[in-house]
Amino acid sequence: MLTRVKSAVAGFMGGIMAGGSSGSGGNPGSELPLKFPYMRPDFLGLSPDEIECSADHIARPILILKETRRLPWATGYAEVINAGKSALNEDQACCEVVVARRRPMSYCPPSTPTKTPTAKRRNSLPNGEGLGLRMEHSTLGEESEGLVFHYWALFDGHAGSGAAVVASRLLQHHIACQLQAVIEILRNLASPPPTVLGEEPDCNPYLQGNTPHRALTRAASLRGATGAPGSPCSTPPPPRFFTEKKIQHESLVIGAIENAFKEMDAQIEREKQVFNITGGCTALTVVYLLGKLFVGNAGDSRAIIIRNNEIIPMSTEFTPESERQRLQFLGFMQPHLLGNEFTHLEFPRRVQRKEVGKRMLYRDFTMNGWAYKTIEDEDLKFPLIYGEGKKARVLATIGVTRGLGDHDLKVHDSNIFIKPFLSCCPEVKVYNLTHYEHGADDVLVMGTDGLWDVLSNQEVAEAVTAFLANCDPDDLHRYTMAAQDLVMRARGILRDRGWRITNERLGSGDDISVFIIPLMYGNRQP
């Protein structure tokens, strides 16, 4: 084992290793150069020797931020490699203060609202790279010219570390890029975001009607008020028929993060043509802007806020079980995506041929309960969702349903792509830091599933709270020590040929990465 690790380390140290090996076998893009070499987070400041030691699957040393190094807000960080499931640590992390500078709008790739299925998404993407230019945003300075945001992110890779490495280097710039288009609007909180940019409506725009549309002149619609009539501008109707939806500034930040994830995913897809970008990754990001934390999640990492012994979940996991109905609905609406190999129906186990004609429990995308149906030949296909808990899989292939990358991932020995079921779209939750006076022990904890698979929210909250209570409140290193403590509790101790945590439970054999972000600094540095 150690030998394998050492040769792997030797490989990536030379910058020529193809993004890490994985259990999935072949590596179709390995003749291409790497987009970025494998690395550990820059902010750890590891020496080559330290990186080599960090990949020891037997010792599993916990890496922490050195005392001489500081992250914004005195953020704490710790990580540990897995127990052998992949040669390299496929988790990646990023923490930066990012400046989105004012730019001409044409500079950023346009956001790409979803086209109808007949339109090829690839064709709708911008061809320009823009990447080298966009990197400029990450340098501090000229804040009066732009918009500053704090950024923390965790990426949990699978089938190679390529996508996780790329996302950890670039996603913040896609967010900056999306925010560029709305910098002026976000800096002017006194006015609501304009519906149309660069226009002063001289009359209620509903009423100018130079494009009469049948729907505009519809008679009374069902269950309430009428639709939008096409009356002339000179006789304004009661305003209730013509309300224009008021959008909050907060919604623009949410939209920017949502579209940044899509652009990041599209960039990985494009650049796989010229670079070796292996596998895929989950993404959990925190953006601090306008006095609020915006937590974007695509995958099964998790963020919680611990505030005065209260737990506030700031993300939900996207798994085959939590997304069953979305996936079944997609398979039902577009059966060709199932390649005549899978059924969108769920059964408690595989159906056998001899059971055709008998009645078996099932459920479809409309159901949360179960009922019996008569088994038909069609039901012998493999279920789109199969297995329970951590063993649940989509298309018998993948155990997470949101993330970046994986564009060439197919069902083994078939032409069935996972990607339409695996979505890159995050869910964004918002926490207003100004609504509460936070103490030194109020924190946001971000962790990859290696942490949460073995520790509950409650256990994490109790451990962090107890640990911080025993630290000097003025010690800025306390959050890193608390993160180290958490990773230790989730990894456990190597005993009897296995990693054990409290109560003799099994520790996590997965990569584990943890940020602990104290919240009081948000209030102090708006």
Added chain:
Amino acid sequence: MLTRVKSAVAGFMGGIMAGGSSGSGGNPGSELPLKFPYMRPDFLGLSPDEIECSADHIARPILILKETRRLPWATGYAEVINAGKSALNEDQACCEVVVARRRPMSYCPPSTPTKTPTAKRRNSLPNGEGLGLRMEHSTLGEESEGLVFHYWALFDGHAGSGAAVVASRLLQHHIACQLQAVIEILRNLASPPPTVLGEEPDCNPYLQGNTPHRALTRAASLRGATGAPGSPCSTPPPPRFFTEKKIQHESLVIGAIENAFKEMDAQIEREKQVFNITGGCTALTVVYLLGKLFVGNAGDSRAIIIRNNEIIPMSTEFTPESERQRLQFLGFMQPHLLGNEFTHLEFPRRVQRKEVGKRMLYRDFTMNGWAYKTIEDEDLKFPLIYGEGKKARVLATIGVTRGLGDHDLKVHDSNIFIKPFLSCCPEVKVYNLTHYEHGADDVLVMGTDGLWDVLSNQEVAEAVTAFLANCDPDDLHRYTMAAQDLVMRARGILRDRGWRITNERLGSGDDISVFIIPLMYGNRQP
């Protein structure tokens, strides 16, 4: 107004009126006979004179259960007609104790799991009527032979009362019919529901592999454990690879209610060929079985539990706004459903032709936030979802997104059907009555949107709690008096040519129907 009501009443009293008039104009099935005549709930025991008076849109008398009449659990009920928006009260209600008797399985129409889009749903439906037979279930008796459940339901009709009347007469029998298939299983709580009916597996069924499927022999899948291998029965692998999902009895009741809604909707669709069944309706049902309340909701009615001053929401409303992403996703996946007239994108207001090329706020089904996009010709189409709050509409036509009926409802002057967007599938929430010792003032309140549009959960809870506190706890009529009080508070008083409630707010001009169900009787009569 009164004249119009009187002639309407004269019409329906003769049993020949076509299900009530509505604001939607034409009535394509009016030459067909009614499935059931218009009525008020049987349990009110109204005389023809009382029914005529009840439809007075000026006086708007509140109808309550007579003191001499009792509903199960001393349930309270009150209702009032709208202020003129439709000639008849389009709300309907039902409360019964239903017995599902043991029957040969072939007796009930089979549950119809959703077919792939290419299969016509109509063809998959059973042709048999079964209705007259199914009516037998509603009589009490022979409980040892069957399964008894308590049932309460509210239906809020639109564009005619036909669908609401039919659903209020028949939905409970569809639930009984679905439960028939699982009576033996539900009566034997000691054993988990069998995955397959009528079979004793002699070996782990996964391992018999007489239908080798490629997916069964897949190698290690991503992010965790392997898939299901096809090893022989004689060498059983570790059981964790072959877990069979354990289904709870509760899930069978949920599945029965879900499928009953679908069967009810399918029956309305079938019978519209031979009967005049106007419009559509929302449906909110409560089933008491196995010591639990199962609350099924398809529409914008609402149920809450008030327990010791705590409010427990037992339903969520389905509206164009709450279901935006499902509807946009459907329109995106099946653009032909939008008939080249609508766009699945949402904008804060209609786009004008002169704005093409400018940038406007939008969001698609993947977004909760908003971003700017460059307006194209395509965006000039009418938005699939349009308007805010009670004025939000799907396809510029309907303000509710789940319910029964409406099979012939189309966008005005087009061939675009509303139905695929309007779903009949309910959400079912469960409340275990045995987990709490309920007092006389702990109740479940069911109301149509006429109640909740003007009173918040908190206002309803405070009103009911205060009212019941002033009643004799032994007065079984107290829940009906409390329901009457709620309807009065929501309707208000006719003053200055308008209905006014507290703080000079506008009262509800809609039909209002309320059940108040005391929960302590559930514990006493399991």
